[in-house]
Amino acid sequence: MEHQPHILLLPFPALGHIKPLLSLAELLCQAGLHVTFLNTDHMHRSLTRLPQPSSHFPTLYFDFISDGLPTDHPRNMKLIGELMISLKSVTKQRFRDLLAELSTKSERPVTCVIADGIMSFAVDIAKELGVRVITFWAFSPCCLWPFLCLPKLIEEGQLPVGGEDDDMDRMVKGVPGMEGLLRRRDLPSICRRQLDSPIFQFYVEQIKAMTQTSALILNTFDRLEDPTLSYIAPLFSKIYTIGPLTALLTSHIEHDILPSLSSFNNLCEADRSCMTWLDSQSLRSVVYVSFGTTGLMKRSQLLEFWHGLVNSGKPFLWVVRRDDIEGAEAEHPIPEELQVGTKERGFLVDWAPQEEVLAHQAVGGFLTHNGWNSTLEGIVAGVPMVCWPTLADQQINSRWVSEVWRIGLDMKDTCDRSTIEMMIRAVMEERREEMMRSMDRIVKLAHDCVNHGGSSYHNLDKLIEDIKEI
Structure with a gap:
């Protein structure tokens, strides 16, 4: 043979x-x-x-x-x-x-x-x-x-x-x-x-x-x-x-x-308790947040994202890796208002089963670094994106998501709480219908x-x- x-x-x-x-x-x-x-x-x-x-x-x-x-x-x-x-x-x-x-x-x-x-x-x-x-x-x-x-x-x-x-x-x-x-x-x-x-x-x-x-x-x-x-x-x-x-x-x-x-294929075990939490949330109400496996952010940036998420009033599921934050300042305490806001409507995990999360009916938006895997997974799941790229191809991916495919908003080179809040609200509310029209068309093409x-x-x-x- x-x-x-x-x-x-x-x-x-x-x-x-x-x-x-x-x-x-x-x-x-x-x-x-x-x-x-x-x-x-x-x-x-x-x-x-x-x-x-x-x-x-x-x-x-x-x-x-x-x-x-x-x-x-x-x-x-x-x-x-x-x-x-x-x-x-x-x-x-x-x-x-x-x-x-x-x-x-x-x-x-x-x-x-x-x-x-x-x-x-x-x-x-x-x-x-x-x-x-x-x-x-x-x-x-x-x-x-x-x-x-x-x-x-x-x-x-x-x-x-x-x-x-x-x-x-x-x-x-x-x-x-x-x-x-x-x-x-x-x-x-x-x-x-x-x-x-x-x-x-x-x-x-x-x-x-x-x-x-x-x-x-x-x-x-x-x-x-x-x-x-x-x-x-x-x-x-x-x-x-x-x-x-x-x-x-x-x-x-x-x-x-x-x-x-x-x-x-994981660097650590996914925390599946987040799926149970998603089951308790309303349809398309949750913002899923993940910046991948290689990027680093400063503590000041972390706090801006945290404030923007809490201030948006939307439930959020956030993957925060232990090694996400640069330097010793990662150990500093988190402000009380963020702890309270997270306890009310947030859920933090070290790692999540991303494809399952994006496919969950409770997830309505994806705050992402726009690595190519994550971008494609967002497209397959039909979830519009807020893009914060930092490395490699992410900068150009976010531009295409925003201006070519029109399935998200590009926030590159910006990291302030008011912009984050505004863009989350746009993807989840004000501009959602227009983005979903584009997304639905692309999702069909992908599956075909x-x-x-x-x-x-x-x-x-x-x-x-x-x-x-x-």
Whole structure:
């Protein structure tokens, strides 16, 4: 009997990158393909309850390699540059050794590597060893296109942005199709760094390597980003748009029979008491608040959000991670009026089952950092957003949510209680009807794409068939 293909998946070591690739791993396993999911040792230890091969996932294997950093290194966003340097200097060689072993000495050699778009060393190694490599881009396509235009933006002197005298509302030229829409403040966050900074140079290298791979996988759906995709497509031999991956997974797998890998994919256990609390709230009355897994905020910002939420008069469910707040001031006591307001109509948890929360009938608004996973999950659930982006693709995602898709409000570079209160009220009351008209249309498009016969469903089948032909 002919062996099924063996795919090696390599995510960047951050939960926002690991999560969509786990969904892809599940879909590939569902099609009978063998998958090795390769984390760094730190992320493998951090993720809770990852399953071993079992009757549920008999063709899925987890492996790990070192990221080259000491065990006690915090690996937070402040020190992300150290991680990027270590991945390039240490992990690259260890990946080469592992792939060589899996490709030549293994009973089931690797057919194809699917590597995160910012793990470009995998492209060099796979090519060297004669293994086909496909890029998976974990950010949004509307972020990828400005990234691909970085050389032109640099040449024209438009970068960096964010200087002391910079007019951040000035429109950006040099990103075709985004004229009159993309402001300097909407560019990906690395554009606020100096051009010679290690992190900026790291991304320039990654983008250059991406176009040398055999194909590109995007976690989006055609009808959401057709204009942007039309500019990206000529730069790649093949593009597979297979999102939203969480919704595509639902269309392929009976969740009452099989547990989804996403249910294992947590840095900590979700506090399910929040679901009981939501059951006691009125229809579409609750604001769900979560700023993801990597962002940091100052205590002053935390208090502004807290005041804005309490002053809005809306019930709120807030995910506040223990490591959300920068510095020792995180331990300072919370003002009494906020404690009283939270006791009356708030609920705070360390972690929540986000997709379940967004799908709950009590949730009417989503205050989010606009990471791409969260943005897509908000779209699938049909929940309008208040956007407070800080990192990576979040700045441009929030602009598209507000001005292109018109399913939320953009609050970037602002953090005061009156604006927060005003925007919550707008999403929950004054502008809700107009946003829901746009949201309902996009939700239908999303579900049509992932159902049988839809573009994402078809593109996944095409991806699987193309891998089998390698």
